[in-house]
Amino acid sequence: MKYHLALLLYRLFLLINLPVLIIVLLIRSTKHKAYRQRLSERLGLVPAQVKPGGILIHAASVGEVMALKAFVEQVLTTYPNTPVTLTTFTPTGSEQVKKLFKDRVQHCYLPLDIWPCTTLFLRKLAPKAMVFMETELWPGLLSQSAGKNIPLLLINGRLSENSMKSYRKLSWLITPALQCFAAILPQSGQHRDNFLRLGADPKTCTVSGNLKYDISVTPEISSKQAELSRLMAGRKPVWIAASTHEGDEQLILQTYQKLCVNTPELLLVLVPRHPERFEKVHRLCLDAGLSVKKRSAAQILDSGDQVWLLDTLGELMAAYALSDIVTIGGTFSHIGGHNPLEPALFKKPVIVGHDMGNFAEIHQQFTREQAVIQLSAEKDTSTQLANQVQVLLDSPEQAKALGDNAYHIVQQNQGASSASVQTLTRLMANKA
Template identity: 55%
Template sequence: MHYFISLLLYRILLLLLLPVLIVVLLLRSINHPQYRYRIFERLGFVNSDFKIGGIVIHAASVGEVIALKSYIELLLQQAPELIITFTTFTPTGSAQVKKLFADRVQHCYLPLDIWPCSWLFLKALAPKAVVLMETELWPNLIAQCHQRGIILQLINGRLSDNSINSYRKLSWLIKPSLQSFQQILAQSSDNQKNFIALGADAEKCQVSGNLKYDLHISETVRKKALLLAQFIAKQRKIWLVASTHPGDEELVLASFAQLKVKYPELLLVLVPRHPERFESIYQLCLAQGFQSIKRSTERPVTSENDIWLIDSLGELLPLCGLADIVTMGGSFSSIGGHNPLEPALFKKPIVVGHDMKNFRAVMKQLTAKQGIMQLTTRDSYSRVQMTDALTQAVDQLLQQPQMMEQLGQQAFNVVQANQGASEYSVQALLALVKH
């Protein structure tokens, strides 16, 4: 009874907050207009042409969509009769779904976790199963799926030690949600233990491995890499800094200024994480005195250009193929880093900052096999100290080609040794659906 009262209060609270959430979306659309489009999908209204009775698979944004690529490709191959509705929350995630799968899947936004919205969504699609990912735990949606007898699978389950402490404060809501899943497939035994400690049924909680290891260099990616290589008029060493957040660029540009003294031919390829920051980062590069060029201009990168700013989407993976050294953004502050496995797939040496908490299991394996270089800085370090540490790491690699090659090969070996989670997860879902 306590759970039902809690769920009712949760539903009432979010219903009261609905106008506020809509205003937040509209405010966010000032810098990113796509947030104001398709707003009815966020309220639970589904395209009337959508087929019903299939499977809903949700990925929050771009990184999760890419991680699910192998999983969905396998589903399309092994169960072509199943109708797949692939949902996201962000416009960039939506664009990635359309790019990867076109009309092979149905696509819309997952509605807000508010009772009328999710009720409309589930009524319209009448899915056999709903597949959520990592820590996407939406109590209202989960409760409605449970009430309707819809199969629930959580894949690539991730629950860190820090997260479990936060979730325990909401255990009255989260524990029943976890117990509603027919299956929870965790990335590692540590994650599995945390799910069980939070209240998940131990018999339904298994270790499947990490979907993000199931990367492959497709022919499309190879062709795109060749296309991008043609933009660089002269062969030069390339330092790719990927998925940067506010604060990362200032740090990287300060380091780059130091490196350019010793390596004047070095090209910095900068990939901001969020499209709405493309222009401000371009202006920052110019203000720092760097000859910079945008990818969107479609002009060649000449020997006079210091920085190639990638103001486009979906080109990070092929860019890894061009780089000599890759640094992952979001790892120098409290963001928690971004996926280092993409450059590892191309056997590239990877340098990251001190904060990679979003990828603890991956970092543990890469570090154990000496497949990554992590800076020993901390939040308490000054920007000057962080800059010097980053400069020294990149300089060390540029001076030692053999070290670069060895680091990249060892990272690649880790990727190869850990693949298979997609196949495991697909077989587990099909067993549930066809049971």
């Protein structure tokens, strides 16, 4: 009874604030116009062409879509005659779904977690099973789905200590939401312990590994690699600064100018994390007095080009293959970093800043296996970064060792996708 009251209050709060939520989306659309498009899907109005009665898989944004690729591919193979609907919550995630899967999956936005919206959504889709990822917990939608006896599966479960602090304050709402899942597959024992501490059922909570390890070089990546290689026209050496955030670019550009003193032929490939910042980063490059070309212009680089701005989506993996050294953005402040496994797949040496909180366990493994260089928060970051990049440029043997160690970690930890598909198959068979 206490939970039902809490859920009712939660639903009423969101319903009352629906106009505010729509205004927030419209405000976001001033920088990214896609946020004001397809608003009807946010309200639960699924496009008419979407077929019901299939499997629904939710990935919040770009990173989650990428991590789910191997899992989705296996689901499509296992259930060739079952509609598979992949939902996201961001426009960039939506674009990534279209790039990766085209018309092999159905796609729409997950609606706002408001009772009328989720009711319309579930009525239209009538899924046989629903799969969520990491910490995607939508109490209203989960409760409704469980009430309809729809099997619910949480894969790649992730619950950090920081998240625990927030969720504990909402345990009256989050704990019952966790208990709606028929199965929870955490990434590791530490994450499983955190789910259990928050009230997950031990019988349904089994470690499966991390989906992010299940990456491979697909034909699409190889095709993009060939296209990028043609435009790069054999430029070497190549330093990629990937998934950069506000403040990262200034650091990278300052470091690049230091490196050019000894290595003037160095090409910097700059890849901002968010598309709405592409133009701003382009201006930063120009203001720094650097020669820059945009990838979107599809122009072949010449020897005088210093910065190549990758202002496109879905090409970072292919760019990693053509790099010599990789620096991951979002690690120099309090963003928490991004996935180091993708450059590791191509045996590339990786340098990160002091904050890899979003990938703490993966980073710890990389550190143990001498597969990454991490900068200190106590010293001048630009000087450290310039020194480490120069060391790797001057020592191909050290760069190769780092890359080989990272690649070995990826190979040794694959298999979570298969385990997740097996659990999904079991849940669907039990329902049938």
